[in-house]
Amino acid sequence: MKTTIRHIQQKKERGEPIAMLTAYDYTSAKLAAAAGVDIILVGDSLGMVIQGHETTLPVTLDDIIYHTRTVVRGAPETLVVADMPFMTYQVSPEQALLNAGRAMQEAGCQAVKIEGGAHMAETVRRLVQVGIPVMGHIGLTPQSVNQTGGWRVQGRSTSEADRLIADAHALAEAGAFAIVLELMPLELAAAVTAQVAVPTIGIGAGPHCDGQVQVWHDILGLFSDFQPKHARRYAEVGALIRQAVGQYVEEVRSHAFPTEAHATHLAGEVAALYAPAPAPQPATEPASPATKAA
Numbered sequence: 001m002k003t004t005i006r007h008i009q010q011k012k013e014r015g016e017p018i019a020m021l022t023a024y025d026y027t028s029a030k031l032a033a034a035a036g037v038d039i040i041l042v043g044d045s046l047g048m049v050i051q052g053h054e055t056t057l058p059v060t061l062d063d064i065i066y067h068t069r070t071v072v073r074g075a076p077e078t079l080v081v082a083d084m085p086f087m088t089y090q091v092s093p094e095q096a097l098l099n100a101g102r103a104m105q106e107a108g109c110q111a112v113k114i115e116g117g118a119h120m121a122e123t124v125r126r127l128v129q130v131g132i133p134v135m136g137h138i139g140l141t142p143q144s145v146n147q148t149g150g151w152r153v154q155g156r157s158t159s160e161a162d163r164l165i166a167d168a169h170a171l172a173e174a175g176a177f178a179i180v181l182e183l184m185p186l187e188l189a190a191a192v193t194a195q196v197a198v199p200t201i202g203i204g205a206g207p208h209c210d211g212q213v214q215v216w217h218d219i220l221g222l223f224s225d226f227q228p229k230h231a232r233r234y235a236e237v238g239a240l241i242r243q244a245v246g247q248y249v250e251e252v253r254s255h256a257f258p259t260e261a262h263a264t265h266l267a268g269e270v271a272a273l274y275a276p277a278p279a280p281q282p283a284t285e286p287a288s289p290a291t292k293a294a
Helices: 005-014 026-034 061-074 093-107 118-129 142-148 158-174 186-195 237-253 268-273 289-293
Strands: 018-022 039-042 079-083 111-113 134-139 178-182 200-203 211-214
Touching: 005 018, 005 079, 026 039, 026 061, 039 061, 039 211, 061 079, 061 093, 093 111, 093 118, 118 134, 118 158, 134 158, 158 178, 158 186, 178 186, 186 200
Parallel strands: 018 039, 018 211, 039 079, 079 111, 111 134, 134 178, 178 200, 200 211
Antiparallel strands: none
16 A cells, blocks of 8 residues: 555554655665555755765756656655755745746655745645645754854754744644654744644654654665764675675675676587687796706
């Protein structure tokens, strides 16, 4: 059975934690789905972990559509959410409609995610009205990193906390089916989770959210530029890859790979016509005069 936004809402109502993970290609999506992930987010984090940018800002809608399309093929029964990139929805609800519609039609995702609180409520409402499910995102919003002054925890003061609670209510009332809470104190995330009827998905927001989301490359040890405090490494796959590739390089250079076991053979007369020439023998040093005399 394909996971839908209704199943996610029911998980909150039953008190069942929601597991969400990013993925950016067919293979990782297939593995995530097989592991039982509830939601796959094709995050604009691909700008950093796939494309090597310092922020998510350079990611384009075409980038998201391309990667989302491959993820949907790898996880056809999983709820796939596509991140809307910077400046593809902020100008107006009409702009958001056109671009979110492209993501749904061309990539095959079941929902989109947009950043921002109360000021984005009208955009959320408009998207939901035409049948586009929306996941909200408040707290640290990476597309606003230049405005927030870096990757800083949000909501530490009373005024900031009150604003974030109001943002969550505004998004829920506008029809968002879930809200990501990023980098905020756990007490604030717990308060938001208790007050809104829709599921909250935490990342660096403590254990009291309805679910959690992490970046594929962070939990597998594939991204070494930095390790966020909120990320737990469940495996050091990057180290295993380096070891495997290093062994491959060594075996190629030492002629240990490939062997005949990794090849096919011609037969009969054709084989005789194309028999490989004997391998060249290493050159030997000419004997010295002293050696000859001996």
